[in-house]
Amino acid sequence: MRVRKVVFPVGGLGTRFFPITRAIPKEMLGIIDKPLIHYAFEEAMAAGIEEFILVTRHGKDSIEDYFDYMFSHSDYFNIKVGSICYVRQNEPKGLGHAVLCAKNLINNEPFAVMSADDFILHPESCIGEMIKRYNGSNMVATMSVNRNEVNKYGILDIEKEEDDLVYAKSVVEKPSVDEAPSTQAIVGRYVLSGEIFEVLQNLAPGVGGEIQLTDALLEMIPTCGLVGFKFKGQRFDCGSKKGLLDAILHVASNDDNLKQVIDRFYER
Ligand code: G1P
Secondary structure (H helix, E strand, O other), X not given: OOXXXXXXXXXXXXXXXXXXHHOOOHHHOEEOOEEHHHHHHHHHHHOOOOEEEEEEOOOOHHHHHHHHHHHOOOOOOOOOOOOEEEEEOOOOOOXXXXXXXXXXXHOOXXXXXXXXXXXXXXXXXXXXXXXXXXXXXXXXXXXXXXXXXXXXXXXXXXXXEEOOEEEEEEEEEOXXXXXXXXXXXXXXXXXXXXXXXXXXXXXXXXXXXXXXXXXXXXHHHHHHOEEEEEOOXXXXXXXXXXXXXXXXXXXXXXXXXXXXXXXXXXXX
């Protein structure tokens, strides 16, 4: 099924990176010379996405400035004028609310959602692999996490597994270690039915008083289903300091020039 549009929720406060994120959006934090949002764009473009919708907020102007520059430098990105839109999320009411803010730009067609701070190195575009497998059921990227970390994620209750797909009979946002139905966790890549907006706009706040995308996925399971894609690549949680540093070191170690710096560091 064709998926033409992606939503990037970039309205988060980035509290784990205070004070730098008081003035710099966390999506603009760099992996060496490119910001996180740049990598997410590359992954979406490799998947054939044509329209890029950023759900932004006060203080995130540098993201727009960055893409203004990208438009005039096609050696970085070859995107058509008019293919990026910005919509504001005026209150930090959660991921589900951020996605809902893009409703009028989607028009009831399937679309992708990507969190730039989930940096994924995948042999193919992770979101592209998901779009290839998308058959109308809501789809999320998943990975197995340590049981003591389940309370940071949406966790699937698995009905069956087939190759790289897991079929969920339920899903729960940030469960306690005791209540988690599995350790199969959602990471920030989604391919969603346009019908999710109806559900999101009637959803009560969930965990943390926020409108949770996971709660909308749960409500749609009887009508639409929910499938997890167990991607093969490496994922870095660049919403955390350790994850960002890990990603930087990983990228640097794959670059002959930069790798020398890492080698020298260990020789000290
Ligand atoms: C969000 C989602 C959660 C998902 C996670 C992946 O949580 O609500 O279901 O597992 O992203 O990164 P957040 O990290 O924004 O609290």
